[in-house]
Amino acid sequence: MAVAASLANSTAAGAAAAERKPARFALARRTILTPVLLSLLLLAIALITVTTGSRPFNQTVIDVFVRVILVVGLYIFIGNSGVLSFGHIGFTCLGAYAAAWLTINPMMKRGSLPGLPEWLLATRLPYWQSAVLAALFAALAALIFGRVLMRLSGIAASIATFAMLAMINTIYSNWESVTGATSSVVGIPIVRVIWPYLIGAVVAIFIAWAHAISRSGLALRAARDEPTAAAASGVDIPRERLVAFVVSGAVMGLGGALMAHSIGVVTPDTFYLGLTFITLSMLVVGGMGSLSGGVVGVVLLSALIQALRWLEAGVSLGESTFALPKGVQEIALGVIMIVILALRPSGLMGNRELALPRSSRNK
């Protein structure tokens, strides 16, 4: 049946290719505003940061951009397929360690990670090259895992992806000679300039957009909304899911590499449940059905976390200093998340994308 479906699919594609192409461009024109607006939003944040010139603020914004990459990576798979994945931070872990392997000074590597193959011990790449390679490495891992996992759907797929995350974490926490086990891998060159992270985030957003309007992305969203109808119209669901899984794996790997360069240290537990849940929360609070939701979720929740941290550190109001007791930050964050979700169950953005009002687009 699958063969018949794919056959029908390919003939239909061949016959309709001629008239479909303009439709594709129309789709691209109609939707390109979203990634452009989102990128402008991030650019504005970056410009504000650079003009204030404050160092801690700079680091915070870098964290925000890294999270944007991660959440956009999650969106590519979760948003389009509707399958909740708990495993994507595993790819971030792979990406971060790959970046560490490629960029740490060979002298240090020989001491701390003696189990690496000889050619890897000798290489030392600039960070942007290593980030691209890390993304490819993560994509390869996603391809291998995805071949197996994408046959599942629903909650079974979620658990299987979680099992994958736990496997990656266990291996990286114990493979002493290659990953340094649970001790931190230090010596990753730290990049403190904001622009590479901005570029990374913008690239991630455009990748997500291009995937969403591609044939595969459209088919996947059709399968998310109406699995039976989509399968009957010749959508090979596991295959489309695999495509999304690999693309999102690459973006997560890129995010991992940049995260490694932003903090300079990696440990396996940085990339485990804590990060998984915070990124998932950002996606769901923002609205997991839309790319804008992911980005808006990151920006808003990060701003909220930062504001609460400031309050916790103490704010002077005239004479007296006002400070929240320690621990209130997390509790408030949890409560606010619950309230947002109770009021807007499908997230802040719902399924809508950020765009100019409809009238301004000459439809």
Next chain:
Amino acid sequence: MLQILFDALSLGSLYALGALGIALIFGVMRLVNFAHGDVIAFCVFALLWPSTDAMAIVFAGQLPWYLLVPFVLLCGAGLSVLCEIVVFRRFRQANPATMMIASFALGFVIRYFLLMLFSSRPKSISLLPELSQPVEILGARLPLLQLITIVTTMVILIGLTLFLRQTRFGLEMRAAAENFSMARMLGVRANRVIMGAFALSGALAAAIALIFGAQTGTLDIQMGASIMLMAFIATVIGGLGSLGGAVLAGFLLGAASVIMQVMLPIDARPFRDAFVYGAVILVLLFRPQGLIAARGTKERV
């Protein structure tokens, strides 16, 4: 050999109880309750008086066992019902992902609330110390506690089965788990059933807390999370919503962990969990509906 069997059974008991707590709620609400682990942690810390000192000030832990056990069970059930009333009631119509994240956020709140009261340092406590004496059975020396764990679990499981099969409330709950809207139409009161499920699940969490606290002798805020993850996996490979499946899978996971610990070559032992999770993926590939597929969870077209 016998030692291995008992290790597997007692670890499996913990997983099974945890899985049952998650499966009960999933059955009636389609909610995967990530706050369950934090309910466990809360029950453990209910034994102490709130303080951030390194020394644990034992409060309820000093009670004789016949008061201690009901007290902790009530704590768990109470907290769980409270969660339902305050939070989950507002998410009845939400999609599973939203509910999942909401439950995670709730767990986050509970965890940091505990952190505020007790600080993050693990605390040692000797809970029911008379239980740690070893006993000799068929030539194997076992801690008494392990036996009690297994026996208690069996008693709880049998009790729960009787409750679900013999009482009217149990019948309503099973009906609700199978087809919630149909059950409501036939006169099952939704709020009562859901609150009942939360109370039961909270009490199960409390039981885990007691057993775990007595076993390890240390109280740690993270302790609920590790059990919860395994329990969560057990719930899924058992067949979401199927109580029998959850218990079976809990025991299987416990057995798999213990057996791999013994059978794997020394070099591979640190990677034991990776093998366990690999096995989980394999099980899911062959039986995506779970070992015992619950009726009513199949996707309807």
